[in-house]
Amino acid sequence: MPTKTSTPSSQSPKLSHLRPQYIPNHIPDSSYVRILDTTLRDGEQSPGATMTAKEKLDIARQLVKLGVDIIQPGFPSASNSDFMAVKMIAQEVGNAVDDDGYVPVIAGFCRCVEKDISTAWEAVKYAKRPRLCTSIATSPIHMEHKLRKSKDQVIQIARDMVKFARSLGCNDIQFGAEDATRSDREFLYEILGVVIEAGATTVNIADTVGIVMPLELGKLIVDIKDNTPGIANVIISTHCHNDLGLATANTIEGARTGARQLEVTINGIGERAGNASLEEVVMALASKGDHALNGLYTRINTRHILETSKMVEEYSGMHLQPHKPLVGANAFVHASGIHQDGMLKHKGTYETISPEEIGHKRTTRIGIVLGKLSGSQALRKRLEELGYDLKEDEVDSVFWQFKAMAEKKKVTCGTIGLSTATVKLVNIDGSTHVACSIGIGAVDSTYKAINLIVKEPTKLLDYSLNSVTEGIGVNVTARVVICRENNHTSTYAFTEDANYPTFSGIAAEMDVVVSTVKAYLVALNKLLRWKESFRCA
Ligand code: MN
Helix, strand or coil, rough: CCCCCCCCCCCCCCCCCCCCCHHHHECCCEEEEEEEEECCHHHHHHECCCCCCHHHHHHHHHHHHHHHCEEEEECCCHHHHHHHHHHHHHHHHCCCCCCCCCEEEEEEEEEHHHHHHHHHHHHHHHCEEEEEEEECCHHHHHHHHCCCHHHHHHHHHHHHHHHHHHHCCCCEEEEEEHHHHHHHHHHHHHHHHHHHHHHHEEEEEECCCCCCCCCHHHHHHHHHHHHHHCCHHHEEEEECCCCCCHHHHHHHHHHCCCCCCCEEEHHHHHCCCEEEHHHHHHHHHHHHHHHCCEEEECCCCCCHHHHHHHHHHHHHCCCCCCCCCCCCCCCEEEECCCHHHHHHHCCHHHCCCCHHHHHHCCCCCEEEHHHHHHCHHHHHHHCCCCCCCCCHHHHHHHHHHHHHHHCCCCCCCCCCCCCEEEEEEECCCCEEEEEEEEEHHHHHHEEEEEHHHCCCCCCEEEEEEEEEEEEEEEEEEEEEEEEEECCEEEEECCCCCEEECCEEEEECCHHHHHHHHHHHHHHHHHHHHHHHHHHCC
């Protein structure tokens, strides 16, 4: 066991905590928790979050800066472009060994189907540490209605497919029990015992529908440890969804009770209500690992969290609510007068994690924001910073004028009726294109002008605006989701349903039309890049 420092605040990575040597089925330090990031697989299953291979590669490089132990970059048999993305990441990111010997495991997702497994292997085998994550549902409702297989058949398939993965030369095999939290206990012990005997090195307990309570998940992990043959020789993993807002709590409880791999996504994006978020899970362990969790720790370099979050927000188009823990715009902003007064006297009054630790820079946005709830001390401080040294009664008088102004609402008006727009776009080769068009309102006419230049038939599926006050200005964030008009489809491997790839873009500007146009161009560029990669693949 490495020695522990006793710093009360979260300091990560701790120098005394070295990353233990990577062995698929064993962690030499029992307090170490592996982080598997599935932003590029489960996260991409968020509606509108389709990413291009190039975007996935950028995010994978960023995940390396964070130091995640395992990257799950996709589902290779789901589409040709996902296969290419996973292969590219395995070849590049999966071979970039740093001075400390760290290189992420690259894990391909696959069903318990031979073709899926061999396709996933073809994509990940180039990595220094390739892993296959094969998964099958184990709950009665899934086995009966989705798989239409008996318990014995499911056990047989699981055993055969883990052996098949082994036979390809893979020695790092994760078996996932889909819908494990609604599975029959005895059946779960049996199937996990069978796959461990067949060669699985990690077993993943998925709360696929996000229905478990923290206490229940903890009990499940303990029961699995007590009753599954061979479980001491493998790593237990959790995969929690956020349908009840409990994904982080469940994940932490899983770690407390014995899971040593946690599956998470950046910003918590993922199917439906999303997955457990990397930043919340990692910072919970960093803040409380020593005090409340028997010294559990990760080797995530937390200072890269914010930039990773921003990159995923931009590429996925999944906009963060301002009060998202740790990475939301307001996560470290103190607005009430009482809180601001406390913060000015001692940061520890209202701040338990310092924003710098996850990569925030302390500016006006991170710290104190002046608004209608601010007190006079915060205003005085800001005036001092601006070089005004006012007397007490002067501060008072300015303060009441300031409050009156802060209470006024800001209004943005749209144009109704016919509107014309002229748009000039610059191509990456430097050539410029100009078009003008008439439409109903400024946004419509501008989009039509862009379409005249780009000539890509698209359909606007979703469009939204929201404004965040920053200082005295208002930033308008536009989000658009588009798809191709002529319905180029691929197929979801699980359901065989047609899959219409959608692309989203977000942009924030002071001007509503400018942010709307920029958001549209982001989405349009993604669509064009995706089309390009599809053609190459
Ligand atoms: Mn999932």
